Amino acid sequence: NAGVTQTPKFRVLKTGQSMTLLCAQDMNHEYMYWYRQDPGMGLRLIHYSVGEGTTAKGEVPDGYNVSRLKKQNFLLGLESAAPSQTSVYFCASKPQGAGDQPQHFGDGTRLSIL
């Protein structure tokens, strides 16, 4: 019963480096999301996907790119990391359909940009 798995759990980067965060879900969910959590800010939506091959911008998309080549995976990329991207990143998924389905969250990735 893996649910939503995020890789890696922790990472430290230098400014300007690039990296990709991986989110994998084994629940056959159509919808997947990437959020960032900053102190006192709650969770804010970065990008989301309503199905394989589709992505869309959320509230705070700048500096990030995403891809959904396979239904079970949703990748979040930082092309040139900046200190402002230091945050905890959460991936979530939910089944297709009405909005009453709760999102299932991964355990988060703590990312520090020096």
Added chain:
Amino acid sequence: AQKVTQAQTEISVVEKEDVTLDCVYETRDTTYYLFWYKQPPSGELVFLIRRNSFDEQNEISGRYSWNFQKSTSSFNFTITASQVVDSAVYFCALSGTPTSGNTPLVFGKGTRLSVIA
């Protein structure tokens, strides 16, 4: 635009006290869904409850209860006889029903609850 306000940033209570976490929301949708999530010190997000806009019945689950009032756009969460294990950050969230069927959650900023033994 949708918005969720959790005015209480931090609350501290002594064990066994009752505590209510406030949540006020704004939306233009006639059909919408409200959620509460718990984030314990370990960091994961735990789903607690969902409520749709057509169901204003209060709900009780053990020591937890939720009061949904459309007239005041509030969805408050009460913990009765609080315990140290209730210490966490609690998030209220809202989703609507756009025609696409996709409903990203809008989160409040969270309330940090500390229960002191």
